[in-house]
Amino acid sequence: MTMPKRDTYTPESLLAVAVEVFNERGYDGTSMEHLSRAAGISKSSIYHHVRGKEELLHRAVGRALEGLFGILDERGACEGRAVRRLEYVTRRTTEVLMDELPYVTLLLRVRGNTSTERWAMERRREFDQRVSALLKDAVAEGDLRADVEARLATRLLFGMINSLVEWYRPDGRASADAQQVVDAVVRLAFDGLRA
Amino acid sequence: MTMPKRDTYTPESLLAVAVEVFNERGYDGTSMEHLSRAAGISKSSIYHHVRGKEELLHRAVGRALEGLFGILDERGACEGRAVRRLEYVTRRTTEVLMDELPYVTLLLRVRGNTSTERWAMERRREFDQRVSALLKDAVAEGDLRADVEARLATRLLFGMINSLVEWYRPDGRASADAQQVVDAVVRLAFDGLRA
DNA sequence: GTCTATACCGTGATAGAC
């Protein structure tokens, strides 16, 4: 923003480094020592930028949640038949997950040991419920199968989408493969594997 | 086996306790102190039964892997058209996951920090590849859609199945709901959400 | 803004009594 090239760390740039390490080693498995080595500065220097390890976690999951909830406010999530809105949310959730991959990855892995983690889990549950309501509407409108409970179907749908964080890595060049993944998710979710 | 009621711990019964705590707090987030409190014995007593924390992890993921690889040797996984075998493996994997829930949960969450974890990840990848080959055959036989890459489809399929560990909790009484979940997984995986 | 030095505590693990 202010400077095109920044040599020193900002909370934001430090966060990017920290999140990478968190995802590689797990949050609990990451020490300030690990972070300092990855950032190339000393442990104590980190405390100049952030209050501690948990603040880094808070910023990271906050960013992920922002991205996800933002989807629900987009036009495609509010207009038209429920099944169309659900398809839109499915597509966009997958896209956001890939765009904000390290942040969402971290969000999906919190276990509830600290208050920050519990807050993140709570908000995530909120998001799931919003989508579950959408799915329920689509069943009521007769566009989705009624022989699978809405809550269960939502969980399996998210299970499929969220599993991307376990293996998806952004391709160096074009986002052609990203689009391919999104298409696969939507196809399999709505129409299944069968030919 | 030998004794119907056992008052003192065996490595096996201690493992059951440990795995619960590991899953609640994460492996790295669990200290020997946590384990000792959960088991109702002192820290040092734990070392009488097992070599240390990592041995508990090793036993746990080993058990999960045993269950999963066992599926591939069952008759249903070896006979008939590929699509039928894949459906069988899908169903059985879901069942094993629910039967051995805490052990498989742990397996799916290892991050690769220790050699035990890396071994577990390696074996798990092996299992995935075996199933991926099955899926590829089913596509070749024309029973599954060809517009989604086999490897990608496998990952999404497992993503859906494995996500059970995030929310499934065995019902106190009948396993009626377990069967319901298995049916839902197979239906959604092969035929999708669409009515 | 980054460093060295350090406080202080919880960790995994061991020794040895009972």
Added chain:
DNA sequence: GTCTATCACGGTATAGAC
């Protein structure tokens, strides 16, 4: 088989120099 006592180490975090 379990305990208490203890160890060496690594953890988060702070103080203060530069």
